[in-house]
């Protein structure tokens with residue numbers, strides 16, 4: 001039984017100066033692949049599903065599967081709702097036992113984003129789940145649809161931190177999906193926040209960043225890094241030809257190899273025993 005609260009993983013990452021990989025999952029193959037990678041690397045890990053993906057992977061089906069997979073894992077696994085946009089969806093995730101939820105009010109004016117986040121903190125307080133908020137805006141939606149990126153204001157990050165959130169996603173020039181070229185990240189935002197927030201910093205849009213960019217943001221305090229596109233591409237590529245059962249095995253393996261690469265890069269390998 002290794003389902004854990006995301007707060008624990010973030011605390012451990014802060015103490016150890018590394019980042020926990022937070023991998024998006026769309027189906028059983030993704031879930032099994034990510035957990036296999038974490039077990040092989042003896043690493044803590046987060047599995048997440050975004051609200052915008054639920055038409056493909058309904059929460060009442062994928063949620064219990066994620067939870068069960070976490071409970072049966074030999075490493076600590078947190079189960080997270082990524083980019084929760086509506087209170088109904090966030091409530092459903094909490095009722096299903098998710099140990100972390102994101103309240104994404106990044107397209108709202110600051111005061112409304114803070115008010116919404118406070119509502120979610122109150123809801124999550126009933127189960128003890130962690131809460132992630134967003135300041136600035138990660139470019140493009142999680143499903144690749146257009147959304148302009150916006151660099152986080154440092155002052156707004158401090159205001160959001162005062163709500164008592166556990167994790168804060170900041171826009172620093174990052175975007176979901178494939179970049180035409182590795183983006184120019186605004187490290188100065190992280191430099192001004194380093195060591196001054198109660199919340200752990202979260203980087204979205206991990207696919208396509210360079211190893212050097214990952215190392216630098218981790219050294220500047222990033223403690224959770226989201227990867228989605230690369231996981232989905234690995235699975236899609238593994239599924240050419242063959243029968244369904246061959247494809248399941250190949251998908252799990254491809255997702256595991258992809259997730260393991262990030263786990264090693266993020267410094268979380270070998271950290272499973274220390275929670």
Ligand code: 13P
Pocket residue numbers: 024050082083142175176177178203204205206207226227228229230
């Ligand atoms: P990528 O699809 O760019 O890896 O981004 C993942 C993410 O941030 C999910 O919230």
